[in-house]
Amino acid sequence: MIQIKWLARGGQGGFTASRLLGLAAVKKSGGYAQAFPTFGPERRGAPVYGFTRIDDKPIRDHSQIYSCDYAVVLDETLLDAIDITAGMAAGGTLFINTALDYSGRKIAKGVKWVTYNASLDAMRILGRNIANTAMMAVLAAHTGLTDPDAMEAAVRESLPKNQIDPNIKIIREVYEKVRGGYTEAETAANASSGEKAAAGDFKVKDKPVMAAGFRYPATEKELPLGPSCQAGIFLEGNAGWRTRIPVVDHQKCIKCMICWTLCPDGVIDRNIHIDLNFCKGCGLCAHECPRKAIVMTEEAK
Numbered sequence: 570m571i572q573i574k575w576l577a578r579g580g581q582g583g584f585t586a587s588r589l590l591g592l593a594a595v596k597k598s599g600g601y602a603q604a605f606p607t608f609g610p611e612r613r614g615a616p617v618y619g620f621t622r623i624d625d626k627p628i629r630d631h632s633q634i635y636s637c638d639y640a641v642v643l644d645e646t647l648l649d650a651i652d653i654t655a656g657m658a659a660g661g662t663l664f665i666n667t668a669l670d671y672s673g674r675k676i677a678k679g680v681k682w683v684t685y686n687a688s689l690d691a692m693r694i695l696g697r698n699i700a701n702t703a704m705m706a707v708l709a710a711h712t713g714l715t716d717p718d719a720m721e722a723a724v725r726e727s728l729p730k731n732q733i734d735p736n737i738k739i740i741r742e743v744y745e746k747v748r749g750g751y752t753e754a755e756t757a758a759n760a761s762s763g764e765k766a767a768a769g770d771f772k773v774k775d776k777p778v779m780a781a782g783f784r785y786p787a788t789e790k791e792l793p794l795g796p797s798c799q800a801g802i803f804l805e806g807n808a809g810w811r812t813r814i815p816v817v818d819h820q821k822c823i824k825c826m827i828c829w830t831l832c833p834d835g836v837i838d839r840n841i842h843i844d845l846n847f848c849k850g851c852g853l854c855a856h857e858c859p860r861k862a863i864v865m866t867e868e869a870k
């Protein structure tokens with residue numbers, strides 16, 4: 570089984586990338602895939618994990634991924650706060666979307682790393698900094714987990730109509746660039762903490778260019794107004810973005826506790842009552858219930 574972690578901020582498409590990769594891997598090689606997120610605070614900009622499992626056998630493990638083979642970071646500012654390499658398998662590879670040169674940095678021992686400025690391609694091709702499909706192409710080009718035709722098929726099946734063509738374009742361009750264009754010198758230089766990156770790895774040498782007169786804020790009061798609110802302002806439950814809710818038929822339920830065991834948010838109690846203030850509507854409980862005693866229904870807003 571191959572396990573991949575995606576780290577992004579809300580709105581950057583980390584979960585979408587985890588789903589697209591799983592689908593594209595199955596389209597390339599058959600087999601099975603699983604993709605799911607964990608969310609932090611429910612607001613745009615908060616850290617979000619996406620997880621992808623790929624195997625040639627049915628996947629029964631629905632737990633969060635702790636030890637992964639690959640990790641992909643869509644927003645490198647999260648690296649200061651979150652140790653994405655924790656639990657990473659020896660020889661695992663970390664893929665970072667960045668314009669910075671990482672060659673002087675310490676990455677966790679035993680972890681290879683690859684940098685790619687996917688935001689640059691995203692701005693050029695998509696017109697916005699959503700680098701998820703570009704980083705999926707980087708991962709695919711290095712690992713062979715999937716290929717451009719399968720990624721195109723996954724995009725056609727999953728993304729809204731207006732996003733299909735530009736995302737196929739970025740996937741194909743980035744994949745070809747990564748597969749084709751890096752010199753031996755760049756490959757050799759891309760090593761850190763004694764770990765040599767895999768053949769074909771590369772680094773981006775350009776430093777980010779700041780606008781004239783730019784300076785970093787000296788205090789938090791100078792930070793620009795963001796989308797988040799002062800802590801404590803939200804007093805309601807945290808499931809406002811959900812579109813479907815699970816409904817339990819207690820006549821059918823045999824108290825096998827499978828849903829209780831598998832609910833990723835732990836919101837089902839021992840009497841199989843679901844706390845809808847915190848259920849995120851993922852549908853895992855309904856999918857796994859052997860008696861079909863839980864059904865997902867549209868949530869009335």
Ligand code: SF4
Pocket residue numbers: 817821822823824825826827828829841857858859860861862863
């Ligand atoms: S999985 Fe289904 S049958 Fe088992 S406890 Fe949950 S609702 Fe009841």
Ligand code: SF4
Pocket residue numbers: 814815831832833834835836837843847848849850851852853854855
């Ligand atoms: S839909 Fe079911 S499994 Fe998912 S969070 Fe809600 S109760 Fe838990």
